[in-house]
Structures are given as C-alpha cells and as structure tokens.
Amino acid sequence: MSIEYQQGHERRAWNTGRLIGPKPPLKPRHIWAIRTRLQHDHRVRDLAMFNLAIDSKLRGCDLVQLRVSDVVLGGTVRLRTSIIPQKTGRPVPFELTDTIRDALTAWLRGRTCVANDWLYPSRSRAGDHVTTRQYGRLLDDWVALIGLDPALCGTHSLRRTKVTLIYKRTGNLRACQLLLGHSKLESTVRYLGVEVDDALLLSEQTDL
Numbered sequence: 001m002s003i004e005y006q007q008g009h010e011r012r013a014w015n016t017g018r019l020i021g022p023k024p025p026l027k028p029r030h031i032w033a034i035r036t037r038l039q040h041d042h043r044v045r046d047l048a049m050f051n052l053a054i055d056s057k058l059r060g061c062d063l064v065q066l067r068v069s070d071v072v073l074g075g076t077v078r079l080r081t082s083i084i085p086q087k088t089g090r091p092v093p094f095e096l097t098d099t100i101r102d103a104l105t106a107w108l109r110g111r112t113c114v115a116n117d118w119l120y121p122s123r124s125r126a127g128d129h130v131t132t133r134q135y136g137r138l139l140d141d142w143v144a145l146i147g148l149d150p151a152l153c154g155t156h157s158l159r160r161t162k163v164t165l166i167y168k169r170t171g172n173l174r175a176c177q178l179l180l181g182h183s184k185l186e187s188t189v190r191y192l193g194v195e196v197d198d199a200l201l202l203s204e205q206t207d208l
Helices: 028-040 044-056 098-109 132-145 155-170 173-180 185-192 196-204
Strands: 003-006 009-012 080-083 092-095
Touching: 028 044, 028 132, 044 092, 044 098, 044 132, 044 155, 092 173, 132 155, 155 173, 155 185, 173 185
Parallel strands: none
Antiparallel strands: 003 009, 080 092
C-alpha cells in the first residue's frame, strides 16, 4: 500500500513514487557515454571515481574510504590491489585497467598527498572523505548527463556492471563470487539475477 493511516490521519509511505529493489547494471554504451562527457567537462575527480567504481566492483561505503596507498605503490598506480570490505572482512582483489590507471594518475597529479590520505577527500569537511550520500548524488549527476533517469540507477548499478558482463561472457559464477567478495555462491546468483533459463543454457552448452 502507498498510504499508511496513523491516528486518523493519512501519511504517505516512504516508498510512494519511488522505484525500489535491485537497480540494473549500466550497459557498455552508457559507460562510454559517461566517460566521454566527464572527459569533455574536465571532471578529473569524477572520471577517476566513476572508472574505479566500475573496475573495483566495490560497495559505495568501501569505495569512498579508499586511501591513496590502496591504489598507489612507489608513486605509481598499481596493476592490481586487494581491499577488505567492511561488510564481509574478506579480501577482495581487483585489477586496475589502463583506463582507470590513466584516470587516477591524472587525478593524483594535481594533488599533494601522502599514502594515508583519502583517495577522494571531501571538499567541504577537512580531513574527511566523500560520503556515500555524496557518491550517490554524483552518480545521479553522471547518469543524467547522458539522458538516463537517475531513479533507475544506484551505486550498486556500478558495482554490478562489470561482473554482470563477466558472467554473461563466461558463465563462471565462481569467478564472479570471488570478484564480488561473496561468501556464498547463492548470494552471487541472487545478486546477478541468474535465472533458471540461464542455468539451463549453460548446461546445454556443456557436452560430456
């Protein structure tokens, strides 16, 4: 129901008019369109954050708390790294592609920072990092740049994007589980929205 009643008065439910539930991943054309707009607008920080969100597959709470040392070693952006998420405490490895390494290098080039500094510091609170709410607002802005409805996307859309493509291309759920840091394969199945038809197709393609 969209209306709740309390003490004889009508009160709108919190989810009235909102789209709830899992938000879909971005499509490759959306990724390239957003990258192009951010590059055109010289939004160096936003480009580095967007690219890293796609590559890392991290939850928003973990992405915003990254330190410079998490992605930089010896003054150079790493090829691979590993993060321990707050939710699971299990190390999650991810690669840093040339695209994200170039974006991070450009972002860090104009900053004077040390290894323990926040990778994405707050612009309004000295000594703090960008919050998950601010990250969500940035995402709304990014998708709106290319004409998408921000209500259709969430920060989990970015976390889900690359691993969804990996699953579609390989059918390797175990690899997706490791990349997402899930402790149970069932969690990965639900997260990716794997359907029975998908499973049957993979089975049909495997001839013993």
